[in-house]
Amino acid sequence: xxxxxxxxxxxxxxxxxxxxxxxxxxxxxxxxxxxxxxxxxxxxxxxxxxxxxxxxxxxxxxxxxxxxxxxxxxxxxxxxxxxxxxxxxxxxxxxxxxxxxxxxxxxxxxxxxxxxxxxxxxxxxxxxxxxxxxxxxxxxxxxxxxxxxxxxxxxxxxxxxxxxxxxxxxxxxxxxxxxxxxxxxxxxxxxxxxxxxxxxxxxxxxxxxxxxxxxxxxxxxxxxxxxxxxxxxxxxxxxxxxxxxxxxxxxxxxxxxxxxxxxxxxxxxxxxxxxxxxxxxxxxxxxxxxxxxxxxxxxxxxxxxxxxxxxxxxx
Numbered sequence: 001x002x003x004x005x006x007x008x009x010x011x012x013x014x015x016x017x018x019x020x021x022x023x024x025x026x027x028x029x030x031x032x033x034x035x036x037x038x039x040x041x042x043x044x045x046x047x048x049x050x051x052x053x054x055x056x057x058x059x060x061x062x063x064x065x066x067x068x069x070x071x072x073x074x075x076x077x078x079x080x081x082x083x084x085x086x087x088x089x090x091x092x093x094x095x096x097x098x099x100x101x102x103x104x105x106x107x108x109x110x111x112x113x114x115x116x117x118x119x120x121x122x123x124x125x126x127x128x129x130x131x132x133x134x135x136x137x138x139x140x141x142x143x144x145x146x147x148x149x150x151x152x153x154x155x156x157x158x159x160x161x162x163x164x165x166x167x168x169x170x171x172x173x174x175x176x177x178x179x180x181x182x183x184x185x186x187x188x189x190x191x192x193x194x195x196x197x198x199x200x201x202x203x204x205x206x207x208x209x210x211x212x213x214x215x216x217x218x219x220x221x222x223x224x225x226x227x228x229x230x231x232x233x234x235x236x237x238x239x240x241x242x243x244x245x246x247x248x249x250x251x252x253x254x255x256x257x258x259x260x261x262x263x264x265x266x267x268x269x270x271x272x273x274x275x276x277x278x279x280x281x282x283x284x285x286x287x288x289x290x291x292x293x294x295x296x297x298x299x300x301x302x303x304x305x306x307x308x309x310x311x312x313x314x315x
Contacts, residue, residue, distance in 0.1 A: 023091040023231075024130070025052035026078050027064045030098030030139070031110045037168065041097045042066045044172050048095055051179040054234045055093075071112045079124040086130040093134045093232065094125075097172045100139030102163030107144040109137075118145045125149060134194050134230050138172035141165065146223050155224035157198055167217040170208055174201035179233035189258060191251070192233035198222045229255070247297045250290060257287045 029045035032038030049064035056062055063078050086092050099110040107118035122145075125135065133154040137145055144163030150156045159171035175197055178184035184192050184200035202220045209216040260283045268276050 021089045021091065022061060022086070023056045023093065024082055024086050025049070025056055025062045025093045025095075026082060027052065027062070027095045028070050028075060028078075028097065028109075028111075029066045030070055030096070030100075031112060033099060033110075037099070038067070041172075044097050044176050045095075047176055047180060048097075051176075051233055052093065055231055068112050072114050072116050075111065075116055076120075076124060079121075080127070083124075083127040083129070086128055088129050088131050090130045091132040091134075091230070092128055092130040093136075093230075095136045095138065095172075095175075096142075097138050099168065100137070100141040100144075101166070102141040102144040104163070107141060107148075107163060109139060118148055121145075122149050125154070126151075132226060132230060134227075134232070136175065138169055138175060140167060140169050140218075142169075143221055146221055150223045153226075155194055155222065155227050155230060157194070158221045159218055161219040161221050165218050169218050170205050171201055171218060171220055174204040174208075177201075177204070182235055184233075185235065187258065189254065190234065190236040191231050191255065192235070193228050194230040194232050195222075195227035197232050198227065229259075244297065247294065250294045250297060254287065254290055254294060257283060257290060261287070 027045045027049045029041035032041050045064055045066050049062050052062045053059050063081070065074050065078060082092055096109060101108045101110060101115075108115035109117075109121065125133070131153050134157070135149060135154065136157040138159045141160060141163045142158035143160040143165060146156050146158050159169040160166075178197035178200040179192060182188075184196045186196055186199075198220065205218060205220065206216060261280070264276070264279045264283060271279070
């Protein structure tokens, strides 16, 4: 292994241009029908919106619609606003919480006033040009929308496998746990990806039914590529990085190097033993050097306005 070359590569990475792609989030809680559900859905939406601020870096990029404010017109307006702000290089995350229904032909998201259909919501989604999109539909019967909403560049997560699973879902609560704490962060890099959050929430749903000694009434689905790269939560140094462009750039480089390590491991069977360990060592050296830079930058973050100040776009 050429150590000098590895160090040079790390330096080149650390001095590269900082990506200015933005992340936008829309969190919506629909009708509960009963007081206990109304309160639960609203609390979940507010907490997920707060967690989203650590990913977007600004409360101005997070819109939360709850209670009477989550009606069809308000959702349409928020979706059109997203379409007007999010460019091709940006990311958009949308989370729907509440009750849904499916009559065999059309899915409906239950909101105050007229419901929002899967057809109309899909049309609104298609107006958003963001190159990376994540739609998490945590409602009952949500599996009915997956095939209709999925497309290139869009990840669709549903709490149920189809429109026939119609009971109140547990998935949103465990998704909330995934994005607000370290439990879902499997590789302990202070970043929770959509794949990690989905795996955690799905597992916890299954465990909850087993604990209740009851038949599972929901089975989550994830369709689309890029879930292992789409960030849904930032913790620790990663959360600080959103407000510090230099630290954010370093954290993004760390994610790439970690993927490089996995790539080398996946190719182990195709490489000679010496070549495998040389490649692995090269990436590990770069990662170690980069981590020193991250630690140093995190200890002396850029002076910026608190990213958690202010209120959500709309609540």
